[in-house]
Amino acid sequence: xxxxxxxxxxxxxxxxxxxxxxxxxxxxxxxxxxxxxxxxxxxxxxxxxxxxxxxxxxxxxxxxxxxxxxxxxxxxxxxxxxxxxxxxxxxxxxxxxxxxxxxxxxxxxxxxxxxxxxxxxxxxxxxxxxxxxxxxxxxxxxxxxxxxxxxxxxxxxxxxxxxxxxxxxxxxxxxxxxxxxxxxxxxxxxxxxxxxxxxxxxxxxxxxxxxxxxxxxxxxxxxxxxxxxxxxxxxxxxxxxxxxxxxxxxxxxxxxxxxxxxxxxxxxxxxxxxxxxxxxxxxxxxxxxxxxxxxxxxxxxxxxxxxxxxxxxxxxxxxxxxxxxxxxxxxxxxx
Ligand code: NAD
Ligand code: MG
Numbered sequence: 001x002x003x004x005x006x007x008x009x010x011x012x013x014x015x016x017x018x019x020x021x022x023x024x025x026x027x028x029x030x031x032x033x034x035x036x037x038x039x040x041x042x043x044x045x046x047x048x049x050x051x052x053x054x055x056x057x058x059x060x061x062x063x064x065x066x067x068x069x070x071x072x073x074x075x076x077x078x079x080x081x082x083x084x085x086x087x088x089x090x091x092x093x094x095x096x097x098x099x100x101x102x103x104x105x106x107x108x109x110x111x112x113x114x115x116x117x118x119x120x121x122x123x124x125x126x127x128x129x130x131x132x133x134x135x136x137x138x139x140x141x142x143x144x145x146x147x148x149x150x151x152x153x154x155x156x157x158x159x160x161x162x163x164x165x166x167x168x169x170x171x172x173x174x175x176x177x178x179x180x181x182x183x184x185x186x187x188x189x190x191x192x193x194x195x196x197x198x199x200x201x202x203x204x205x206x207x208x209x210x211x212x213x214x215x216x217x218x219x220x221x222x223x224x225x226x227x228x229x230x231x232x233x234x235x236x237x238x239x240x241x242x243x244x245x246x247x248x249x250x251x252x253x254x255x256x257x258x259x260x261x262x263x264x265x266x267x268x269x270x271x272x273x274x275x276x277x278x279x280x281x282x283x284x285x286x287x288x289x290x291x292x293x294x295x296x297x298x299x300x301x302x303x304x305x306x307x308x309x310x311x312x313x314x315x316x317x318x319x320x321x322x323x324x325x326x327x328x329x330x331x332x333x334x335x
Pocket of ligand 2: 067099125
């Protein structure tokens, strides 16, 4: 059995095992089965507690929606580290919020796994988006930049159509974009705030999935980005947190509805991750200074630590995973 495991299985398995599992799994496997050549491909042993920056972080704010390139320290989206092994060869993906954060990590990982990728973002994020498109193209894949505001139903429909036309089809849809603005009290949440959060986080995935569904063949995958906020909401994220509960919920209901059609629906549920969302109104300065320090790993996650989860949920070998919420919280909470 072990002899039959190919190098791809080893590399793919390691890629899927985020949260530090990869680093320990590969050497253990290499010891058990030295004949597979795994030893030569084993990743360097890494301690997840010291792998990335820890708090205290410098206080910093950017006008919403923020740019990854202006953060200190700069986030890691896997630009230098993600290695593909053909897991998504020939696939065609649309990722909202693909310019930065988790969406960018997914875009880089998807392209390195052989997928063509369209990303959506806001016009103000063109600089971040350009870097992502360049990285996708550097892999010899199609990279499509489609800026626009997801709060607009017509734009959501056009976005899907442009992705389908530009990529020549669609089989992975990642609804990842979100609005998060911290407000100490419900009394500070305006109707405009509430509406913008609902439109971005709840309506847009609804509009995008409806537009995409006619194009999705059996084997396609829909992925939402939920949050630990879905089940353990912060007091100052009244509107945002409930949209994440809605995300987890739609993933579970749609998985049941679309299962018989062979379309899988899953979510990734991050804990505190170092992204522009947090420095452009998503967190208070007090929270930002200590960001991620309360997790058992003692630091926030980096988007790069979640890229392989999106790959795993989209890949054919996760064919029995649907309606699942894959947590990446650094040790706390339940997805
Ligand atoms: P991010 O700022 O890098 O990504 C969010 C993206 O949403 C932006 O890049 C922007 O392009 C997009 N966006 C927002 N409003 C939009 C609109 N009206 N139209 C078009 N695009 C719009 O931050 P991130 O943290 O990577 O966020 C990605 C996902 O991760 C979100 O769903 C967020 O809720 C979730 N999440 C983040 C954390 C965290 O700690 N960073 C934790 C849990 C969940
Ligand atoms: Mg962005």
